[in-house]
Amino acid sequence: MVLRPHLPDLLAALPLPTLAVDRAERIVAMNAPAQALLGRGALDRHYINVLRQPAVVDAVEQCQQDDTPREAQYLASDNGNDTTFRVHVRKVTGMDYVLLSFQDITQVTNASQMRRDFVANVSHELRTPLTAMMGFIETLRGPARDDAPARDRFLGIMTGEAERMNRLVGDLLSLSRVESDERVxxxxxxxxxxxxxxxxxxxxxxxxxxxxxxxxxxxxxxxxxxxxxxxxxxxxxxxxxxxxxxxxxxxxxxxxxxxxxxxxxxxxxxxxxxxxxxxxxxxxxxxxxxxxxxxxxxxxxxxxxxxxxxxxxxxxxxxxxxxxxxxxxxxxxxxxxxxxxxxxxxx
Known part of the structure; x- marks a missing residue:
């Protein structure tokens, strides 16, 4: 309890939005970035009424009970843009405070989502011509084996689908090259x-x-x-x-x-x-x-x-x-x- 008068100064020195919750479950200190994120009226209020998100509330509650550090995600909105924070919840040794620091991981989350979307789109673009070619190959090996006009028509379609996949792979390689050189x-x-x-x-x-x-x-x-x-x-x-x-x-x-x-x-x-x-x-x-x-x-x-x-x-x-x-x-x-x-x- 000796450090309590200095707690606001300690939090002010931290670059990330950070706040402290005491044993009475009230927010007793927060730095300027935390005030910008949660509002100036958050000080001296019960943390549940300020944070309101179950994952963060549960992390604070469990940390107070067993002193084990926790992490949770906090979602916020800034001028209509969704922002994702990773909240680090940790008990201060020798003090009855739990510190919450908010790390902005929006770019990491967005990049991960972009990668997932990219893989899904590429898979979709390749699956269509591949499925068509496999169907035509099966037909050529069976019913159309001795049908010369059908064979020529199917081979023409298969050539077109193969050229489409080739263009797609070429554009993907080109996109990869220009992205790697974009800052040069x-x-x-x-x-x-x-x-x-x-x-x-x-x-x-x-x-x-x-x-x-x-x-x-x-x-x-x-x-x-x-x-x-x-x-x-x-x-x-x-x-x-x-x-x-x-x-x-x-x-x-x-x-x-x-x-x-x-x-x-x-x-x-x-x-x-x-x-x-x-x-x-x-x-x-x-x-x-x-x-x-x-x-x-x-x-x-x-x-x-x-x-x-x-x-x-x-x-x-x-x-x-x-x-x-x-x-x-x-x-x-x-x-x-x-x-x-x-x-x-x-x-």
């Missing part, structure tokens, strides 16, 4: 005009096959910036290819370039590249989630056109590495506009 700033000077011209040249056969015209407005001046040529080619290949696939047969895909000495998004010199198609457009409700892994505005159409649901996620991570931005706007019936904003090198 590019150091090479790149002419974005060359990147765009190369991308259009590579995709021209696909555009011709789809009866789509690529219309570029980019001027003759170089567009210098610090970047990774291969990754920027991947960004614009993905976006222009999407425009060709989803823009509709016989429609134009427009690529326009605009430079500015001060872009409001980057607060400095920037180049904006807008890829616009004239297809059916995207319902605005889907726009905020388009860069999420495996998210598709139209899953059936995307799969039919060979999409893996990872392309825009890859684009987002590459642009993050380049300190760039991606803005997507669309109205149903009026096509979609994907604008890439990249900082220019004007030195």
């Amino acid at each position: 700033r590019p150091t090479d000077k790149v002419d974005l005009r060359y990147v765009l011209q190369s991308t259009m040249r590579n995709l021209n056969p696909l555009a011709v096959e789809a009866n789509v015209t690529l219309v570029a407005t980019m001027g003759d001046d170089p567009l210098p910036l610090m970047g990774d040529t291969d990754q920027l080619l991947q960004v614009f290949t993905n976006l222009i290819e999407n425009g060709i696939k989803y823009g509709g047969v016989g429609k134009d895909v427009e690529i326009s370039v605009e430079t500015t000495l001060r872009d409001p998004s980057l607060r400095g010199p920037a180049v904006r590249v807008t890829i616009r198609d004239h297809g059916p457009g995207i319902d605005p409700v889907h726009l905020p989630r388009l860069t999420e892994r495996f998210y598709r505005a139209d899953s059936h159409r995307s799969r039919a056109l060979g999409g893996t649901g990872l392309g825009l996620a890859i684009v987002k991570h590459i642009l993050n590495r380049h300190r760039g931005r991606l803005k997507i706007t669309s109205d149903l019936g009026d096509g979609a506009r994907f604008t890439v904003i990249l900082p220019m090198d004007v030195a």
Whole structure:
């Protein structure tokens, strides 16, 4: 009991939200982070009325009974965002206090959930073509063994499913690479005009096959910036290819370039590249989630056109590495506009 006058000072020195509960089950001290989490009115109140969550209340009660440290989870909400804390409950040796410290593990919890979702999504994406191929193999070994037209048709479908799995694995590897490099700033000077011209040249056969015209407005001046040529080619290949696939047969895909000495998004010199198609457009409700892994505005159409649901996620991570931005706007019936904003090198 000698240290009680110094208890608030001791808690104030701790960085984590921390409070002390005495033998009378009242909160007798708490530091500023704990007050921000639980409210200033928590002091001198019964801990059950403040914490209110059974797992934490049980941990405190049991710790008071047997002096054994406990852990529990505490869920809070901050401006509408759920926050998860790991609460460490420990009896102070030689004193009749139980200390509760709150460790924010929201990021760890979210990362774990993302991993689970990612594994579930990958498993789902692979299971469909694998199930189809196994069914066709069984049919080819049985009823369709001597049916040449059916055999050729099934082999064609199996080839398509195998190509789909191959694209998915390729995109997963690509996503893994760009995520690992995301915090490493590019150091090479790149002419974005060359990147765009190369991308259009590579995709021209696909555009011709789809009866789509690529219309570029980019001027003759170089567009210098610090970047990774291969990754920027991947960004614009993905976006222009999407425009060709989803823009509709016989429609134009427009690529326009605009430079500015001060872009409001980057607060400095920037180049904006807008890829616009004239297809059916995207319902605005889907726009905020388009860069999420495996998210598709139209899953059936995307799969039919060979999409893996990872392309825009890859684009987002590459642009993050380049300190760039991606803005997507669309109205149903009026096509979609994907604008890439990249900082220019004007030195």
